[in-house]
Amino acid sequence: xxxxxAIIGHRAPSNGKVNLNDLAGSSGRLDVLVRAVNAALFxxxxxxxxxxxxxxxxxxxxxxxxxxxEGSRLRGVHPDERAIAGxxxxxxxxxxxxxxxxxxxxEGLWHSGGGIEQTLDEWSxxxxxxxxxxxxxxxxxxxxxxxxxxxxxxxxxxPFTESELGAMGALEKVSLGETWIQGHSCIAILHHAMDS
Ligand SMILES: C[S@@+](CC[C@H](N)C(=O)[O-])C[C@H]1O[C@@H](n2cnc3c(N)ncnc32)[C@H](O)[C@@H]1O
Numbered sequence: 001x002x003x004x005x006a007i008i009g010h011r012a013p014s015n016g017k018v019n020l021n022d023l024a025g026s027s028g029r030l031d032v033l034v035r036a037v038n039a040a041l042f043x044x045x046x047x048x049x050x051x052x053x054x055x056x057x058x059x060x061x062x063x064x065x066x067x068x069x070e071g072s073r074l075r076g077v078h079p080d081e082r083a084i085a086g087x088x089x090x091x092x093x094x095x096x097x098x099x100x101x102x103x104x105x106x107e108g109l110w111h112s113g114g115g116i117e118q119t120l121d122e123w124s125x126x127x128x129x130x131x132x133x134x135x136x137x138x139x140x141x142x143x144x145x146x147x148x149x150x151x152x153x154x155x156x157x158x159p160f161t162e163s164e165l166g167a168m169g170a171l172e173k174v175s176l177g178e179t180w181i182q183g184h185s186c187i188a189i190l191h192h193a194m195d196s
Pocket of ligand 1: 176
């Protein structure tokens with residue numbers, strides 16, 4: 001089962017500088033996104049080769065940017081929050097690539113323009129079955145999807161916008177329980193369910 005995660009950072013800057021000393025404040029809740037990378041990719045020793053995560057940086061000036069961490073190829077990234085945020089900061093030093101152009105910054109770390117619509121297009125072309133994570137959805141049963149490539153979309157601390165909901169309209173909403181929890185916890189729970 002190949003696993004993808006996509007998280008939308010509504011205020012996380014797509015351009016400019018990342019303030020490593022204030023990921024939650026002046027970096028637009030980038031802390032939420034880097035915790036998601038940590039939960040998605042890092043094992044006790046090593047990286048999950050079957051998992052990718054795409055950060056959607058929708059805030060700041062200029063066009064939105066997507067930063068894609070590819071578990072099967074990623075090298076030289078450490079699991080602490082500042083190190084992961086530093087990788088995002090490196091991407092921000094280059095202009096946002098055109099939509100449809102994916103540029104590799106270093107092994108397993110890519111960036112591109114666009115938003116969730118483009119990520120969903122790519123997943124669809126690659127045969128990934130996409131789900132929206134929502135506490136009000138239906139329970140996710142990993143047994144129903146064994147052997148499938150699955151992708152999960154989650155938001156940061158803010159609700160999805162109307163236009164995001166429009167782009168994701170046809171997708172099934174899956175719940176991990178009625179209580180809203182943090183995004184990185186959702187990822188850990190999904191990994192556990194699929195690992196088991
Ligand atoms: C901190 S929550 C966001 C809460 C935000 N106030 C909202 O209304 O969307 C971050 C994301 O985690 C996912 N999430 C949180 N709790 C969940 C649950 N119980 N089941 C499924 N997904 C959940 C959702 O995708 C949510 O957008």
